[in-house]
Amino acid sequence: xxxxxxxxxxxxxxxxxxxxxxxxxxxxxxxxSEMTVSRVLRNRGxxxxxxxxxxxxxxxxxxxxxxxxxxxxxxxRVNLVAVIIPSLSNMVFPEVMTGISEVLDDTPLQPVVxxxxxxxxxxxxxxxxxxxxxxxxxxxxxxxxxxxSRAMLHASGIPVVEIMDVDGEPIDAMVGISHRRAGREMARxxxxxxxxxxxxxxxxxxxxxxxxxxxxGFTEALAKEGVEVMDQEFYSGGSALKKGREMTQTILERSxxxxxxxxxxxxxxxxxxxxxxxxxxxxxxxxxxxxxNGVELLDGLPRKLATMDAGRREIGRExxxxxAGRSDGSITETGQRVELTxxxxxxxxxxxx
Amino acid sequence: xxxxxxxxxxxxxxxxxxxxxxxxxxxxxxxxSEMTVSRVLRNRGxxxxxxxxxxxxxxxxxxxxxxxxxxxxxxxRVNLVAVIIPSLSNMVFPEVMTGISEVLDDTPLQPVVxxxxxxxxxxxxxxxxxxxxxxxxxxxxxxxxxxxSRAMLHASGIPVVEIMDVDGEPIDAMVGISHRRAGREMARxxxxxxxxxxxxxxxxxxxxxxxxxxxxGFTEALAKEGVEVMDQEFYSGGSALKKGREMTQTILERSxxxxxxxxxxxxxxxxxxxxxxxxxxxxxxxxxxxxxNGVELLDGLPRKLATMDAGRREIGRExxxxxAGRSDGSITETGQRVELTxxxxxxxxxxxx
DNA sequence: TCCCGCGCTGTTAGCCCTAACATACCGGTC
DNA sequence: GACCGGTATGTTAGGGCTAACAGCGCGGGA
Numbered sequence: 001x002x003x004x005x006x007x008x009x010x011x012x013x014x015x016x017x018x019x020x021x022x023x024x025x026x027x028x029x030x031x032x033s034e035m036t037v038s039r040v041l042r043n044r045g046x047x048x049x050x051x052x053x054x055x056x057x058x059x060x061x062x063x064x065x066x067x068x069x070x071x072x073x074x075x076x077r078v079n080l081v082a083v084i085i086p087s088l089s090n091m092v093f094p095e096v097m098t099g100i101s102e103v104l105d106d107t108p109l110q111p112v113v114x115x116x117x118x119x120x121x122x123x124x125x126x127x128x129x130x131x132x133x134x135x136x137x138x139x140x141x142x143x144x145x146x147x148x149s150r151a152m153l154h155a156s157g158i159p160v161v162e163i164m165d166v167d168g169e170p171i172d173a174m175v176g177i178s179h180r181r182a183g184r185e186m187a188r189x190x191x192x193x194x195x196x197x198x199x200x201x202x203x204x205x206x207x208x209x210x211x212x213x214x215x216x217g218f219t220e221a222l223a224k225e226g227v228e229v230m231d232q233e234f235y236s237g238g239s240a241l242k243k244g245r246e247m248t249q250t251i252l253e254r255s256x257x258x259x260x261x262x263x264x265x266x267x268x269x270x271x272x273x274x275x276x277x278x279x280x281x282x283x284x285x286x287x288x289x290x291x292x293n294g295v296e297l298l299d300g301l302p303r304k305l306a307t308m309d310a311g312r313r314e315i316g317r318e319x320x321x322x323x324a325g326r327s328d329g330s331i332t333e334t335g336q337r338v339e340l341t342x343x344x345x346x347x348x349x350x351x352x353x
Numbered sequence: 354x355x356x357x358x359x360x361x362x363x364x365x366x367x368x369x370x371x372x373x374x375x376x377x378x379x380x381x382x383x384x385x386s387e388m389t390v391s392r393v394l395r396n397r398g399x400x401x402x403x404x405x406x407x408x409x410x411x412x413x414x415x416x417x418x419x420x421x422x423x424x425x426x427x428x429x430r431v432n433l434v435a436v437i438i439p440s441l442s443n444m445v446f447p448e449v450m451t452g453i454s455e456v457l458d459d460t461p462l463q464p465v466v467x468x469x470x471x472x473x474x475x476x477x478x479x480x481x482x483x484x485x486x487x488x489x490x491x492x493x494x495x496x497x498x499x500x501x502s503r504a505m506l507h508a509s510g511i512p513v514v515e516i517m518d519v520d521g522e523p524i525d526a527m528v529g530i531s532h533r534r535a536g537r538e539m540a541r542x543x544x545x546x547x548x549x550x551x552x553x554x555x556x557x558x559x560x561x562x563x564x565x566x567x568x569x570g571f572t573e574a575l576a577k578e579g580v581e582v583m584d585q586e587f588y589s590g591g592s593a594l595k596k597g598r599e600m601t602q603t604i605l606e607r608s609x610x611x612x613x614x615x616x617x618x619x620x621x622x623x624x625x626x627x628x629x630x631x632x633x634x635x636x637x638x639x640x641x642x643x644x645x646n647g648v649e650l651l652d653g654l655p656r657k658l659a660t661m662d663a664g665r666r667e668i669g670r671e672x673x674x675x676x677a678g679r680s681d682g683s684i685t686e687t688g689q690r691v692e693l694t695x696x697x698x699x700x701x702x703x704x705x706x
Numbered sequence: 707t708c709c710c711g712c713g714c715t716g717t718t719a720g721c722c723c724t725a726a727c728a729t730a731c732c733g734g735t736c
Numbered sequence: 737g738a739c740c741g742g743t744a745t746g747t748t749a750g751g752g753c754t755a756a757c758a759g760c761g762c763g764g765g766a
Contacts (some may be wrong), residue, residue, distance in 0.1 A: 011678035020429075020487075020510070021588065022721095022722060022723085023723065024722085032745075032746090032748095033745065033746050034723080034724095035724080035745075035746065035747080036724095036744085036745060036746080038723070038724065039724095039745090042724090044724095045744090045745095046742095046744060046745090047744070047745085048743085048744060048745090051744080051745085063504055063505065063508040065481060065484045065485050065505065065508075065509065066485050066722095066723085067487060067721095067722055067723070068485040068486050068487075068723095069422055069425045069431070069486060069487060069722075070426055070721070070722030070723035070724085070751095071424045071723055071724070072422045072723090072751095073422050073426050073721090073722080073724090073751050073752065073753085074722075074723040074724040074725080074750080074751055075723080075724055075725075076723095076751070078422070088441060088447040088450055088451075089444075089447045089448070094441040094442045094447070095442070097441055098441075098442065098470075098711095101468065108743080110482060112465050112466075114466075115450075115464045124360065128418060129417050129463060132375075132418050132419050132420065132421040133421050133422060134421075134422060149749055151416060152416065152418065155416040155418075156418070157373070160708090173728090205713070207473075237653070238649075238652075239649045239650055239653055240650065240653075241650060241651060241652060241653030242652040242653030243653070244653065245653045249711070251401055265752085267650075268626065271653045272651065274654065274655060274733085277655075278655055296591075296592045297592055297594060297620075298592070298594060299591075299592035299594060299595040300593075300594030300595030300596070300597065300598045300624045300627065301590055301594065301627070301705065302627060302631055330730080335465060350563065369733090373752095375751095375752055376753065377752085385715075386715065386716050386717080387714090387716095387752090387753080388715075388716065388717080388753095388754080389714085389715060389716080389756095391753070392715090392754095397716055397754095398714090398715095399712095399713055399715090400714075400715085401713080401714065401715090404714080404715085417754085419752090420751095420752055420753070421753095421754085422751090422752075423721090423751070423752030423753035423754085424752080424754070425753085426721050426722065426723085426751090426753070426754090427720080427721055427752075427753040427754040427755080428721085428753080428754055428755075429721065429754095430754095515766085522738065542743090580761065613764080643751050
């Protein structure tokens with residue numbers, strides 16, 4: 001873990017320096033050349049134990065922290081991986097991050113997060129900013145990007161992994177699930193369970209392409225069974241749980257015949273579930289419910305919501321593995337395509353025969 | 354094949370660059386010096402409109418992305434702000450991040466997130482790594498750090514804002530609430546509502562100092578009223594909602610006389626609430642419940658949980674303002690101390706007389 | 707006419723490190 | 737003693753950019 005990094009101790013710290021410390025200071029303090037100090041601090045090349053210890057002691061007592069900016073410029077190696085995601089505030093991306101960190105923790109690489117709020121212009125900005133630091137890799141959510149963004153990624157020559165979604169053409173590598181397929185499978189499960197009057201509840205987000213694709217797959221599979229989505233309801237902003245509750249009430253009042261509600265995420269699904277239970281509606285007898293994501297957070301609801309696990313953690317891991325492999329040279333191919341299989345979790349809100 | 358250096362002189366020749374683009378390429382393509390290109394791209398100094406446009410066109414057609422590593426080294430200015438937090442997977446830090454981004458979006462600064470998982474050694478590592486990039490500021494959660502971490506922060510000469518907590522001595526500036534006080538106020542509210550047999554449910558995390566301080570304040574204020582915490586229950590890992598449910602069942606079976614349960618966070622509180630409602634327990638008549646954090650996410654529960662809003666977004670904003678101000682020179686003082694006031698939200702799980 | 711100041715552009719000298727090569731030293735071999 | 741290989745250390749030359757200053761042409765005031 002602590003391979004050659006100097007973490008200063010308090011006891012012999014000098015006065016806060018006005019001029020930032022450099023290798024030269026450590027070199028002078030330990031009586032060897034800057035190069036030798038550099039070698040010691042990076043654990044590279046042959047250095048005698050005596051010298052090594054002398055240098056480490058000096059660095060520690062000065063509280064020297066190497067300047068990676070200079071190091072990166074000199075070696076044209078940067079141990080950062082840009083991770084660009086739309087949001088941190090739903091539960092899905094933090095879990096992807098966990099997967100990424102798990103893998104990168106065993107490498108010299110470090111993730112750096114940028115958030116786009118689902119805005120293409122913001123994505124462009126964040127991407128430009130990140131690329132200007134010449135990271136070792138880019139992990140970016142989704143396959144839909146502005147032309148400028150695609151061009152930048154392309155021109156950068158940096159390994160790129162697009163994650164979450166595989167319904168489309170990647171710039172380089174991609175890791176994810178087919179949201180269209182996830183929608184189709186859920187539709188089939190619903191039909192098989194005998195529901196016929198189906199409502200859809202989602203976010204008012206034209207730019208959430210994955211939600212859109214799920215919906216497309218969903219309606220397509222329903223159509224094959226001769227079923228149509230009977231009513232829809234959309235929301236934006238606010239507490240998802242509360243919105244789910246409210247939307248469910250609204251849609252059921254408007255279309256009392258509905259016997260199934262498909263939610264674009266688990267959180268509003270949970271709100272819907274709570275509403276139905278409060279209102280004394282028989283779930284899944286009278287009405288069935290399903291969400292999407294499989295967020296563990298929601299275990300503990302009065303009834304387990306039917307959902308589809310997108311394998312977010314595994315997506316993060318796999319993407320990180322590709323970047324790490326390309327960075328250390330153990331992978332030379334480009335254009336990997338990894339499709340994971342979303343797992344239907346029927347829970348207790350989907351009727352079983 | 355094409356081994357000669359090819360520098361496109363017109364806008365329409367684009368070849369995938371084998372050698373990364375530099376200022377020089379843009380300079381040659383536009384027929385001005387590198388310095389002038391640099392000035393144009395940074396909007397600094399006087400450049401004639403004709404030249405500016407020529408340069409911008411060249412840069413765009415080449416797809417040039419400036420190298421901030423070199424720029425930062427030359428100017429010793431880095432527009433990054435290190436944000437070091439324990440976790441992304443509960444709802445609290447993403448909200449702090451939102452506040453930080455809101456403010457930094459109007460500045461040239463960019464947040465970079467590091468996650469410590471509540472581990473001091475990991476914090477040390479992450480901090481070291483971040484400081485080696487010489488950021489313009491550090492925003493770090495908590496006031497408790499290893500000696501080495503404190504020393505590094507001190508020696509760096511970089512503005513530091515410690516957030517969330519104000520019960521302690523900051524290295525430089527701090528922004529947060531008093532968790533001791535939050536605990537005390539909740540205790541007083543509970544006593545005032547007439548509850549007497551109080552249980553505490555929390556995380557098994559000796560390193561979550563803020564939870565600890567809340568608990569200390571809580572017991573202290575109870576003691577003043579002659580009341581003691583009657584039973585306690587702790588958990589670690591897993592879905593907080595589910596754990597809250599299980600813990601509540603456990604503690605109530607063990608200590609059926611309890612008439613109030615104080616949870617160390619809203620999520621387990623919500624689990625407890627769901628359990629009580631399922632079990633047909635009268636809330637808040639027979640048993641009162643309260644959590645901590647005021648997460649909006651949970652609006653929509655069958656009953657609104659009593660909680661205390663920690664003003665996380667505002668904490669983020671205020672911290673970012675301090676860093677931004679110091680970075681642009683509009684603030685020269687150090688050692689700011691900003692104490693925000695947590696707001697008790699009595700909800701519907703606290704009896705009222 | 708000279709000189710000054712202004713607006714624009716160019717030149718030079720680093721920023722702090724690291725890659726690559728050069729050198730010094732040592733013991734051992736023939 | 738000349739030569740070797742190996743280890744340990746030093747020297748040199750940038751990496752791509754920017755700060756600071758220098759230079760140039762031009763118009764206007766003295």
